[in-house]
Amino acid sequence: MLQIxxxxxxxxxxxxxGIGIVWMKDDKVFKKYSKGFKHTTNNKMELIAMLCAFKSIKTSIDEVEFISDSQYVLGCLTKGWKKKKNVELWNILDKEYERVKSLVKNIKFTHVRGHQDCFGNNLADELASNASLELLE
Known part of the structure; x- marks a missing residue:
């Protein structure tokens, strides 16, 4: 199973x-991505990270597990939490999610606690933190 x-x-x-994304298969990292942003918020960064992960799915695949430490993102995606802020970004994310659902047979979302003993999450956090410190113009 592909884990993102x-x-x-x-x-x-x-x-x-900044955002950080790590793609793993069979417990091995095969791709990493990070990018910095100015004038943003933490929640926007969590949303954009998930959006980029969704956009990375380009062809049909059997199983994908999206793993995040953001209860905000996962709660809105899977538990029907109200999307009171960042509505424009949520509209884009929701459209991408619909596209991904048409390509992936089995989608799983998993919440992990941040800064715990989870290699993939810790690596994504490191990528996001480092990207947030890059000098942006």
Whole structure:
């Protein structure tokens, strides 16, 4: 099964954030991605990380597990939590999710506690944190 770890980070002192995504199969990392953003929020970074993970699914696949430490993102996606903020971003994410559901037979979402003993999540967190510290213009 393909596992995709997503994480977002935000540094209020410099008003910059970042995303980190890690793709794993058979407990091996085969792809990593990170990017920094200015004038954002932590929740936006979590949403954009998941959006990028969804966009990475381009062909039919049997199983994908999306793993995040964001209860906000997973709760809104899987538990019907209200999407009161970031509505425009949620509209884009929801459309991408519908597209992904048409390509993936079995989609699983898993919440992990941040900064715990989870290699994929810790790596995604490191990527997001480092991206949030990059000097952006």
């Amino acid at each position: 770890y997503t994480d977002g980070a935000y540094k209020s002192s410099i008003d910059q954030g």
